[in-house]
Amino acid sequence: MKFEVTILGSSSATPVYNRNPTAQLLNCNEKFYLIDCGEGTQQQLIKYGFKASKIDYVFISHLHGDHYFGLIGLLSSLHLNGRVKPIKIFAPEPLQEILALQFKYSETVIRYPIEFVATQTNEPVQIFENADLVVDTFVLNHRIPCTGFKFTQKKRLRKLIVDKLESEHIDIEYYPLLKRGVDLNLPDGRIILNKDYTTDSDTPKKYGYCSDTLFDERYFGSITDCDLLYHEATFLHDMLDRANVTHHTTALQAGEIAKMTGAVKLLIGHFSSRYKTLQGLLDEARSVFENTELAIEGNTYTI
Amino acid sequence: MKFEVTILGSSSATPVYNRNPTAQLLNCNEKFYLIDCGEGTQQQLIKYGFKASKIDYVFISHLHGDHYFGLIGLLSSLHLNGRVKPIKIFAPEPLQEILALQFKYSETVIRYPIEFVATQTNEPVQIFENADLVVDTFVLNHRIPCTGFKFTQKKRLRKLIVDKLESEHIDIEYYPLLKRGVDLNLPDGRIILNKDYTTDSDTPKKYGYCSDTLFDERYFGSITDCDLLYHEATFLHDMLDRANVTHHTTALQAGEIAKMTGAVKLLIGHFSSRYKTLQGLLDEARSVFENTELAIEGNTYTI
Numbered sequence: 376m377k378f379e380v381t382i383l384g385s386s387s388a389t390p391v392y393n394r395n396p397t398a399q400l401l402n403c404n405e406k407f408y409l410i411d412c413g414e415g416t417q418q419q420l421i422k423y424g425f426k427a428s429k430i431d432y433v434f435i436s437h438l439h440g441d442h443y444f445g446l447i448g449l450l451s452s453l454h455l456n457g458r459v460k461p462i463k464i465f466a467p468e469p470l471q472e473i474l475a476l477q478f479k480y481s482e483t484v485i486r487y488p489i490e491f492v493a494t495q496t497n498e499p500v501q502i503f504e505n506a507d508l509v510v511d512t513f514v515l516n517h518r519i520p521c522t523g524f525k526f527t528q529k530k531r532l533r534k535l536i537v538d539k540l541e542s543e544h545i546d547i548e549y550y551p552l553l554k555r556g557v558d559l560n561l562p563d564g565r566i567i568l569n570k571d572y573t574t575d576s577d578t579p580k581k582y583g584y585c586s587d588t589l590f591d592e593r594y595f596g597s598i599t600d601c602d603l604l605y606h607e608a609t610f611l612h613d614m615l616d617r618a619n620v621t622h623h624t625t626a627l628q629a630g631e632i633a634k635m636t637g638a639v640k641l642l643i644g645h646f647s648s649r650y651k652t653l654q655g656l657l658d659e660a661r662s663v664f665e666n667t668e669l670a671i672e673g674n675t676y677t678i
Numbered sequence: 679m680k681f682e683v684t685i686l687g688s689s690s691a692t693p694v695y696n697r698n699p700t701a702q703l704l705n706c707n708e709k710f711y712l713i714d715c716g717e718g719t720q721q722q723l724i725k726y727g728f729k730a731s732k733i734d735y736v737f738i739s740h741l742h743g744d745h746y747f748g749l750i751g752l753l754s755s756l757h758l759n760g761r762v763k764p765i766k767i768f769a770p771e772p773l774q775e776i777l778a779l780q781f782k783y784s785e786t787v788i789r790y791p792i793e794f795v796a797t798q799t800n801e802p803v804q805i806f807e808n809a810d811l812v813v814d815t816f817v818l819n820h821r822i823p824c825t826g827f828k829f830t831q832k833k834r835l836r837k838l839i840v841d842k843l844e845s846e847h848i849d850i851e852y853y854p855l856l857k858r859g860v861d862l863n864l865p866d867g868r869i870i871l872n873k874d875y876t877t878d879s880d881t882p883k884k885y886g887y888c889s890d891t892l893f894d895e896r897y898f899g900s901i902t903d904c905d906l907l908y909h910e911a912t913f914l915h916d917m918l919d920r921a922n923v924t925h926h927t928t929a930l931q932a933g934e935i936a937k938m939t940g941a942v943k944l945l946i947g948h949f950s951s952r953y954k955t956l957q958g959l960l961d962e963a964r965s966v967f968e969n970t971e972l973a974i975e976g977n978t979y980t981i
Contacts, residue, residue, distance in 0.1 A: 389755040390721045396751075414751040415718045418693045438783045440754045448699075448717040448747045452692040469783040476779055480741045480772040482822050519785050 376404045376507070378528055378580050380603070381675040382644065383419040384411075387609045387623070388441050391648040395419055395672060396441035397586060399605070400430070401526060404507045409433045409449075410524065410584055416445035417452055423673050428458060432503070434510070435466035435494075436586035437521035443470065447477050454485045461488040465502055465510075467520055468493035496520035499597050504529075513597030515588035517622045524584045525597060526678075531576035533569070540572055582678045583638070587645065589619065590628040595636050603678040604638035605670065607645035608656055614647075626656040630663030644670030679707045679810070681831055681883050683906070684978040685947065686722040687714075690890075690912045690926070691744050694951040698722055698975060699744035700889060702908070703733070704829060707810045712736045712752075713827065713887055719748035720755055726976050730756060735806070737813070738769035738797075739889035740824035746773065750780050757788045764791040768805055768813075770823055771796035799823035802900050807832075816900030818891035820925045826889065828900060829981075831882035839875050848875070885981045886941070890948065892922065893931040898939050906981040907941035908973065910948035911959055917950075929959040933966030947973030 380401045386394035396413025400420070407429045409416070420427050427449055435443050443466070453462070464470070471491045478485060492502060494512050503510035507529055515521040532554035540550070545567065549559055559567040583598035585606045598604060610618045612627035624632070626643060633641035641664050646653055653669050660667040668676065683704045689697035699716025703723070710732045712719070723730050730752055738746050746769070756765070767773070774794045781788060795805060797815050806813035810832055818824040835857035843853070848870065852862055862870040886901035888909045901907060913921045915930035927935070929946060936944035944967050949956055956972050963970040971979065 388758050390724065395721065414748065415721050418698065418718050418721075421693065438780075440751055440780065440784055440786075444747075444751045444754075444780075445717065448743055451743045451747075455691050467783075469779075473776075473779055473783065476772075476776055477741075477743065477747075480770075480776065480822075481743055483743075519783075 376528070376531065376577070378403050378582070378678045379675050380410075380582060380605070380642075380678060381423065381425070382670045382672050383416055383423070384413045385644045385646055385670045385672050386413075386441070387607070387645040387647050389648055390415065392651055393672075394646065396444070397645060398445065399584070400425060401582065403526070403528070406431065406505075406507060408508075408526070411436055411442040411586060412444075412446040412449060413441045414444040414448075417449045419672065427453060428456065431460070431462060433462065433464045433466070434524050434584075435464065435470060436515070436523065436584070437517060437519055438467050438469060438473075439517075439519065439587065442586060446470075447474055450474065450485065450489065451481075451483065453487065454483065458487045461490055463490045463492065465492045465494050465512075467496065467522070494522045496522055511597065513594045515585060515594055516591040517587045517589070521587055523586065523588070523594060523597065525601070526582040526584070528579035528581070530579055533573040533576050536572050536574065545572070580678045583636075585624075585632075587622065588624060589622045590624050590632065595632065598632075598636050598638075600637045602639045603642060603676060604633050604636065604640070605642045605644065606632055608643035608660060609645050609647050611650075611655055611659055626659040627663060630660035630667060633660075633664040633667070638664070639666065640676075641667040642670050642676055643667060679831070679834065679880070681706050681885070681981045682978050683713075683885060683908070683945075683981060684726065684728070685973040685975050686719055686726070687716045688947045688949055688973045688975050689716075689744070690910070690948040690950050692951055693718065695954055696975075697949065699747070700948060701748065702887070703728060704885065706829070706831070709734065709808075709810060711811075711829070714739055714745040714889060715747075715749040715752060716744045717747040717751075720752045722975065731759065731761060734763070734765060736765065736767045736769070737827050737887075738767065738773060739818070739826065739887070740820060740822055741770050741772060741776075742820075742822065742890065745889060749773075750777055753777065753788065753792065754784075754786065756790065757786065761790045764793055766793040766795065768795045768797050768815075770799065770825070797825045799825055814900065816897045818888060818897055819894040820890045820892070824890055826891070826897060826900065827887045828904070829885040829887070831884070833882055834879035836872070836876040836879050839877065843875055883981045886939075888927075888935075890925065891927060892925045893927050893935065898935065901935075901939050901941075903940045905942045906945060906979060907936050907939065907943070908945045908947060909935055911946035911963060912948050912950050914953075914958055914962055929962040930966060933963040933970060936963075936967040936970070941967070942969065943979075944970040945973050945979055946970060
């Protein structure tokens with residue numbers, strides 16, 4: 376099952392050096408989840424060959440513009456392009472008022488349902504579940520209320536050993552039960568032990584998304600053992616004072632967080648406009664946590 | 679004196695085929711005026727090598743998102759990049775409320791003064807004047823209140839025939855008076871007739887900007903004799919019904935308007951996403967008005 380994330384924006388605050396404000400597209404089993412939506416996200420989707428129409432869920436971490444100014448344009452374009460299926464937005468509550476005001480003055484009545492779910496920013500909470508995925512929020516420490524997201528694959532069904540089942544002429548009507556781990560007493564008297572006819576499913580994977588935050592141990596418990604941990608790394612560590620004032624993280628700290636929380640792989644982004652090239656940030660994170668990559672726009676990372 | 683306009687966005691409604699929503703940058707004597715500001719305008723400014731910091735005036739025609747969704751991001755970036763000098767925005771009144779709401783929830787207190795001037799949409803009115811330029815609004819006929827803008831160069835000073843003035847040892851302290859057309863009786867008894875020592879200034883040029891509108895003779899009087907007339911041409915004329923329903927103009931009509939109003943040159947833009955290539959629109963406008971060009975992003979047009 377596909378579980379991967381494509382970077383659409385990697386810049387902090389302002390677009391610069393061909394880097395755009397934050398947005399990511401999560402593909403879980405060919406369902407598409409947009410995480411943050413900075414200005415120009417719809418142009419970035421087009422640039423990298425994605426259809427905005429496939430997005431059914433949007434997660435906005437907080438209401439600094441570089442994380443949501445592209446949403447109103449994206450929603451408007453979906454409307455103009457004839458969307459009828461609903462979209463669900465998880466975001467801080469005031470976003471609903473902001474969107475409504477802009478629709479009001481453009482006299483736009485959106486043709487598709489927008490279901491708005493206010494994220495709450497006081498404690499971690501599960502906000503979403505479908506057949507593929509569970510999404511939990513957690514509380515980041517930023518200048519304004521800010522939510523991190525953890526995307527966890529659902530436990531998959533067991534895998535059938537089809538050759539064996541076929542050679543022993545076990546009817547396919549039993550397959551769904553076997554996938555669910557059931558042992559069977561067949562009418563002909565055979566006893567089918569599940570462990571002999573199935574193998575374990577793939578281990579569910581976890582993607583942690585920490586957009587804008589101060590290094591703060593209180594959220595580390597929410598991002599343990601991520602297969603891929605995205606963490607902002609706005610500054611090099613020589614700018615720690617600036618990171619503290621602006622409630623951001625350094626590349627070194629991002630590496631430390633990945634190590635402390637047991638991540639398999641770290642993806643750093645939200646790069647300050649002061650860095651024209653990013654190798655220094657990568658080197659710094661890798662000095663603590665080797666398996667680190669830069670969030671490069673257009674690149675897709677398997678989770 | 680430089681008087682030219684650069685196209686930053688040429689698409690109607692939604693970005694597509696590498697075309698972005700409407701924005702134009704007017705350069706008059708190295709002062710910069712932004713006309714409309716669709717999503718991604720700040721990225722387009724960077725792409726084409728312009729400094730957003732040089733923009734002191736913004737003119738927004740109406741509150742459909744493809745004409746203003748980029749403004750909040752641009753203003754935020756100017757703030758983050760340390761701007762202190764004021765910016766003046768001419769726009770429909772509700773834009774102020776929209777901007778204020780977004781600044782409120784991001785807890786942003788903009789460090790530079792934003793002077794907001796509500797455009798009025800019932801009748802033509804002069805809204806701006808400085809040493810270089812006069813700007814008048816006029817009423818377009820769109821689905822929501824929409825303002826066109828006419829940018830007229832100020833009458834320039836007369837040009838001195840410097841060789842002649844120098845050879846006759848006329849003191850430079852008289853030059854400013856001569857530039858203003860004054861005849862002089864010098865203390866030494868010489869009579870200096872202005873017409874013998876100066877030539878006419880360049881004729882002031884006019885740029886007309888008609889963003890989104892139905893073909894409607896009522897505004898034609900406001901755009902007579904433009905040296906460059908920008909007019910939307912969203913559709914080919916075989917889509918006239920659609921143009922009428924959506925309050926837009928066809929390429930053929932744009933050509934007719936240029937002809938009827940005595941434009942020197944016509945620039946067409948705001949192309950519908952149904953047109954991957956634009957030659958058909960250009961051919962159609964040229965069939966009525968030969969001196970037509972397409973508004974191509976990144977291109978600069980002398981007025």
